[in-house]
Amino acid sequence: MLMPDQGEKPLQTRTGRFPPLAGALSILLSVYIWMNLGPILAYQFTMVTLEDDVIKAYLVANIPFFALVFGLFLSLRFLMRTSVKHVITDKKKIDWLLMLQSGSAYMAVALLFTLGHALLQPEQFQLFSGNTKDFLRMVPLVLIITPIQTTSEEFLMRAIPSRLFKKGKLVTTTKGILWVSLFTALLFTLPHLSNREMQHASQKSAVILYYALFGFGGTFISLKTKGFEPSIGIHAANNLYIALICNYTNSSLPSRPLILSTGAVGTYWDVLQLALGLGAVWWMLIRVRAFKK
Numbered sequence: 001m002l003m004p005d006q007g008e009k010p011l012q013t014r015t016g017r018f019p020p021l022a023g024a025l026s027i028l029l030s031v032y033i034w035m036n037l038g039p040i041l042a043y044q045f046t047m048v049t050l051e052d053d054v055i056k057a058y059l060v061a062n063i064p065f066f067a068l069v070f071g072l073f074l075s076l077r078f079l080m081r082t083s084v085k086h087v088i089t090d091k092k093k094i095d096w097l098l099m100l101q102s103g104s105a106y107m108a109v110a111l112l113f114t115l116g117h118a119l120l121q122p123e124q125f126q127l128f129s130g131n132t133k134d135f136l137r138m139v140p141l142v143l144i145i146t147p148i149q150t151t152s153e154e155f156l157m158r159a160i161p162s163r164l165f166k167k168g169k170l171v172t173t174t175k176g177i178l179w180v181s182l183f184t185a186l187l188f189t190l191p192h193l194s195n196r197e198m199q200h201a202s203q204k205s206a207v208i209l210y211y212a213l214f215g216f217g218g219t220f221i222s223l224k225t226k227g228f229e230p231s232i233g234i235h236a237a238n239n240l241y242i243a244l245i246c247n248y249t250n251s252s253l254p255s256r257p258l259i260l261s262t263g264a265v266g267t268y269w270d271v272l273q274l275a276l277g278l279g280a281v282w283w284m285l286i287r288v289r290a291f292k293k
Contacts, residue, residue: 016086017168018079023160026075030156033071038064055138057254058145058243065149072155080160082168087159089227090170098290102221102230103237105284109277110238114246114259117269124263125246128256138256142243150235157188158219159228170223181219188215200250201266210271214238217278225290230281 041063050056076082088094118125128135162180165171171180189211192198201207218231239253247257250265285291 016082016090018082018163019167020164022079022081023164023168026072026079027156027160029075029079030068030071033074034064034068034156036067037070038067041067052134052137054134054254054256055141058138058141061252061254062145062149065152068152068156069148072152075160080168086168087155087163087228088232089229091227095227095229095290098225098227098285098288099229099233101233101284101288102281103233105280106234106277107237107241109273109280110241111245113269113273113276114261117261117263118259121263124261126260126262128258128260130256135256135258139244142240142255146239146243147236150239151232154218154228154232154235157191157215158184158222158231161187162219162223162228170226172223172226177220177223180223181216184219185212185215188212196250196252197266202264203266203268206268206271207266209268210266210274213271213274213278217274221278221282221285225285230285230290234278234281 042060045056045060045063048056050059076084076087080087085094114125161184162170165176165180171177189208192211193208198204198207214235218234221234222228222231242248242251242253242257243255244257246259246261247253247255248261248263248265
């Protein structure tokens, strides 16, 4: 009987394959740790004294996601026995450039929409007028923590669930991609229904459609490229834009942005912006031949 070399990794780790049951249990374990340990960490942090109330609010809102990261780490290490790379992509290596290109295309549309909205209704926008040092103190925190938050959500609500149907690999048929995209749209929508945006929405149906489209579109685009680099880039760009560039009243992501929108939250204008943002990403992926790769 041939013995593997001591430095050789197990087949499961090398191929990225794992049983569907391991993936399902990983999701349940991650959610359990997130929902139980996360609130405890957030509550403990509320007792910490910080002079900057905005930074404290931002940290309290994001600390539970470190519990989610811990749950995902345990899941990848002991249940799925696979690597971060194999969860993100079926390509030979993670395409960081594709991730950056997708986020940039999406953010460009967000910038154009904000500019157009501000020109039409300038009374609904307020430029940051506080201490510049306060803003600069927040920038590095957001640049580090927000991508961690968005990527952990991508793993839990999109990447791992999408891999439950082919033992860890991604579906490649159009029919399969459509069904998996619908599945992740549901998974993405349900947890976000408790967000403050839903409570303060002027059109609740628009908010639900927004979350569903975000879940469906990101998965559909990513599966077409055989990896979740596009959706990870889109999600990070979306939340970084909200945290640093243009946030809005009653946001579930407290921050100190350059622009604050006081307009209505949860409208079909937001859905249109998302649709065009995803369309811009799709166009960019065609231009760089990401689908053919």
